[in-house]
Amino acid sequence: MASAPAAAPVVVTGGAGAIGTVLVGRLVADGRPVRVIDNLSSGRREGLEAWIRQGKVTLTTADLRQAGSFEAAFQGAGSAWHLAANPDIRRGTEDPSLDLEHGTLATFRFLEAARRADVKRLFFSSSSVVYGLPTKFPTPEEYGPLLPESLYGASKLASEALFSAYAHCYGLTCYLFRFANIIGPGMTHGVIFDFFEKLAKDPTRLEVLGDGRQSKSYLRTEDCVAAMQFVGEKAAAPVNVYNVGTGDRLSVAEIAKLVVAACGGRARLEFTGGERGWTGDIPQQLLSIERLAQLGWRPTRTSREAVEMTVREIARARGLG
Numbered sequence: 001m002a003s004a005p006a007a008a009p010v011v012v013t014g015g016a017g018a019i020g021t022v023l024v025g026r027l028v029a030d031g032r033p034v035r036v037i038d039n040l041s042s043g044r045r046e047g048l049e050a051w052i053r054q055g056k057v058t059l060t061t062a063d064l065r066q067a068g069s070f071e072a073a074f075q076g077a078g079s080a081w082h083l084a085a086n087p088d089i090r091r092g093t094e095d096p097s098l099d100l101e102h103g104t105l106a107t108f109r110f111l112e113a114a115r116r117a118d119v120k121r122l123f124f125s126s127s128s129v130v131y132g133l134p135t136k137f138p139t140p141e142e143y144g145p146l147l148p149e150s151l152y153g154a155s156k157l158a159s160e161a162l163f164s165a166y167a168h169c170y171g172l173t174c175y176l177f178r179f180a181n182i183i184g185p186g187m188t189h190g191v192i193f194d195f196f197e198k199l200a201k202d203p204t205r206l207e208v209l210g211d212g213r214q215s216k217s218y219l220r221t222e223d224c225v226a227a228m229q230f231v232g233e234k235a236a237a238p239v240n241v242y243n244v245g246t247g248d249r250l251s252v253a254e255i256a257k258l259v260v261a262a263c264g265g266r267a268r269l270e271f272t273g274g275e276r277g278w279t280g281d282i283p284q285q286l287l288s289i290e291r292l293a294q295l296g297w298r299p300t301r302t303s304r305e306a307v308e309m310t311v312r313e314i315a316r317a318r319g320l321g
């Protein structure tokens with residue numbers, strides 16, 4: 001009997017990061033050989049270690065800005081996922097070249113590597129912040145004009161434009177996912193992580209940036225990865241744009257209360273005031289997930305359930321639960 005053809009390898013940039021590690025786990029479970037490219041700036045090798053030892057994952061420790069340092073990983077691959085980027089919007093405001101280099105330039109290098117190696121199916125982790133300050137809620141994929149309010153958002157939008165142009169110029173299929181807030185183990189930034197860090201330093205008070213009424217969607221990492229894989233199986237236009245969120249939202253003040261409770265409940269909340277938490281913050285975010293639902297996918301948890309689960313996990317990992 002002829003043996004089944006070997007599954008084509010999958011490239012994952014940023015595969016050592018919080019979302020990347022979960023994606024790599026799913027691909028490995030599907031029997032796909034995975035080639036991770038990551039500079040380990042915010043990602044960690046440990047999350048991949050077991051699969052590397054089993055020969056299921058290879059890790060190229062390289063920076064996507066550096067042409068010539070990582071392209072070999074694309075040879076013979078069947079698809080490639082581009083998740084590597086600076087993940088922290090505030091850092092991009094402090095250093096204006098950060099998102100240009102680790103976002104836009106890195107995306108260009110990724111696309112060039114894919115084009116040269118003839119890898120035709122490409123996936124990209126974009127963000128809800130491409131919508132800027134939307135006036136329509138829930139915000140659908142057709143919303144425009146797209147005018148981001150952060151350099152991170154500008155870089156995500158520029159990257160989407162590059163993906164679209166490459167798809168049309170070189171006959172590729174690309175999947176552009178506009179994420180809400182994605183939360184789960186291994187996070188190194190974001191509101192929940194920040195609150196735990198602040199309370200570890202001073203358990204009596206918790207500074208909350210803004211008036212606490214900022215309200216956004218929170219999706220678990222597992223759901224995010226499942227949604228992307230689902231779309232990859234069902235949609236096949238040259239350029240496929242999908243919001244990835246929960247369809248509901250939770251306020252920052254509610255999250256602060258949940259984290260304070262998990263840390264012993266002693267801290268008083270101190271709001272810095274103002275609608276926005278920080279420059280570039282988008283205080284109200286609710287993505288329409290109708291396009292995903294039409295395709296047949298729905299999240300398994302609400303925003304509140306996702307936040308509660310993540311708070312419990314972090315508290316346990318810090319010996320608080």
Ligand SMILES: NC(=O)c1ccc[n+]([C@@H]2O[C@H](COP(=O)([O-])OP(=O)(O)OC[C@H]3O[C@@H](n4cnc5c(N)ncnc54)[C@H](O)[C@@H]3O)[C@@H](O)[C@H]2O)c1
Nearest residue numbers: 014017018019039040041042043064084085087125179182
């Ligand atoms: N977590 C969210 O809420 C969210 C929301 C919208 C979009 N995204 C996007 O999803 C992707 C993954 O985010 P995450 O939350 O897992 O963050 P993360 O920081 O855990 O993962 C990013 C990974 O990219 C790597 N990396 C960064 N710059 C690189 C470079 N120049 N070359 C090679 N590797 C590099 C990091 O080491 C890290 O492993 C990012 O593109 C992020 O912008 C995340």
